[in-house]
Amino acid sequence: MKKIIMLSLCGCLLSSCSLDLQPENGMTYSNSFNTEKELNATTTSILYYINTVVGNNYVLSTAGMKADEILDGKQMREWNPRTVIASEYSWKGLYDIIFESNLLLDNINKTKNLPEERRKYHVGQAEFALGLSYFLLAQRYGEVIITENSSEIKPYSLSSQADVLNAAIEHAKKALDILPTWDKLTDLDGVAITNRQTASKGTAAALLAQIYAWKGSVTELYKLQGNAQEDYQKSIDYSTQLIEGQVGNYQLCSSPEELCTYLSNEKTPNPEAIFSLYFDKTRSENVVSPNEVAQNFVSWPVREDQTLADLPSSSTYQLYTSTVESLFPDTTDQRLQAFFYQWGTPHEVDGTDYAIMYKFRKAILDPDQYSPSGKTYRTVDADYVYWRLADFYLLRAECYQKLGNEAKAIADLNVIRSRAGALSYPSTYDTEGLKKAIFIEREKEFIGENDARYADVIRNGYVKEELQGKFLLLTNQDIQGGALFLPLPKDSWQDKDGHIINTQLRQKPYWQAYN
Structure with missing residues (x-):
């Protein structure tokens, strides 16, 4: 059966009301691109949506999170179909980015006296945003x-996932071709742009490395149309451009402790950060960091509204000391001391010894006269470093291993282990082979930091080894029917009042029985 969907562009148009438009007669778009200042309003809108939408991945993030206790979302981790369908998720934000980006590309020729380098800047932001949005849609929903x-x-x-990924690649390549490296980015007034959210040649290369690694993996594992070996090699090529400084100067922090210092100080550019979601504290008095994962892991003592005894009842994600000891059996690994507060000191509550996440060391607390502490925790005070250089050493190692080049895979893996002061591969603790060692290294390096683990599990085919609940019962037919992806969101086929606006849309086969 052919599946049809009506994209609700009306909603997208309404969502663009934040643009600084001054039309001649009524609200139109045809007369809002005359100057670069007017054009820049749309570019700013694209960046705003990226900032507020990209980190919003709670359902899949929760399903894949390395955590022992979760205050809410237990049934989500069990992949209870009715819980997943009933949860609050939407693809509208990603389509808002797509709409704004297309709006810019459709109208930029109307901008008068626009220098070529400024044209490339604005087009590059739109092309990167399109590539990123289609990639995330494919990762989260499959067919879109x-x-x-x-x-x-x-x-x-x-469209098929393969076609969506190809569209993402097409846009990302256009961004790579025309954008400068991050150190040459300037704003409307010629002032240097220092944040790592604004797209540059490096962010475009990072996006391409991620897309090709995903595309090769799902092609090989889930029998999609394409050439997985070619995709792995292209991911390696783009990761190499980042590692060798061909698309911008990025450097690994010297130690895990230095990394945590940078993660906790958004005012100092992190030399390892390639793509970050900027935490703009001036946006409102209630604004929170785009990094929901870090926000949900932060607890006592960073949270001054807590005591140690409050951990089980007030922190969203928690890890047991025994879990961290199993993940980091090598006690020479400096990440134990840097990532966890007072590692080696028991933090026991009601008979459970907790490992206290300490990657992010600054929190924002608001005055609260009704709280026993006089404060209420709002958010972690940090940008969301979405991709950093360590990611691409390990992504390149993963792709090398999948191509059978174990020597180069081991070399990349050991760069990250060496930075942590850990034993080189192979060590006495590496008992499950190189592929699993790379996967586990990603767990160690990014624990409590980002939402990547679910995608890592899917990309490596570890669904029944690393996930839980109904994931363990999925058949090949279930997986082919979309069980590993989010169901199509309700707002794709009904309006805010619950009225059906597209009777031709059909839910994915796996999810139809629970819809």
């Missing part, structure tokens, strides 16, 4: 729609 432009309102067929 590919829109033509910002004005075509019509039914769109759901």
Whole structure:
């Protein structure tokens, strides 16, 4: 059966009301791109949506999180179909990014006296945003729609994941071709841009490395159309550009402790950060960091509204000391001391010894006269470093291993272990082979920091080894029917009042029985 979806562009248009538009007669788009200042309003809107949408991945993040206790979401981790369907998730934010990006590309030729380098800057931001959005849609939903432009309102067929990933690659390559390295980015007034959210040649290369690693893996594991070996090699090539400084100067922090210092100080550019979501504390008095994972792991003593005894009842994610000891059997690994508060000192509550996450060491607390401490925790005070250089050493190692080049895979793996002061591979603790060692190294390096683990599990085919609950019962038919991806969100086929707006849309086969 052919699946059809109507993209609700009306909603996207309404979401663009934050643009600083001054039309001549009523609200139109045709007369809002005359100057670069007007054009820049759309570029700013793209960056705003990236900032507020990309980190919003709670369902899949929770399903894949390395954690022993979770205050909410236990049934989500069990992949209870009715719980997943009933949870609050949406793809509208990603399509808002797509709409704004298409809007810019459709209208930039109307901007008068725009220098070529400034044109490349704005087009590059839009192309990167399109590539990132389609990649995340493919990762999270599998089959999604590919829109033509910002004005075509019509039914769109759901495109295959392979086609969506190819669209992401096409846009990311355009961004790579025209954007400068991060150190040459300037704003409308010629002032240097220092944040790592604004797209540069490095962020585009990072995106391509991620897309190709995903594309090769799902092609090989889940029998999609394509050439997995070629995709792995391309991911290696783009990771190499980052590691060798061909697309910007990025450097590994000298130690895990230095890394934590940078993660906890957003005012000092992290030399390892390639793509970050900026934490703009001036946006409102209630704004929170884009990094939901770090926010949910931070607990006592960073949270001054807590005591040690409060951990089980007030922190969203918690780890047991025994779990961390199993993950880090090598006691020479400096990440134990850097990532966990007073490692080696028991933090016991009601008979359970907790490992206290300490990667992020600054929190924002608001005055609260009704709280026993007089304060209420709002958020971790940090940017969301979405991709950093260590990611691409380990991603390149993963792809080398999948191509059978174990020597180069081991070399990359050992770069990260050496930085941590850990034993080189192979050590007495590496009992499950190189592929698993690389996967575990990613767990160690990014624990409590980002939402990547679910994607890592899917990319390596470890669903029944590393996930739980209903994941363990999935058949090949379930997986082919979309069980590893989010169901199509309700707002893709009904309006905010629950009225059906597209009777032709059909839920993915696996999820239909629970819809």
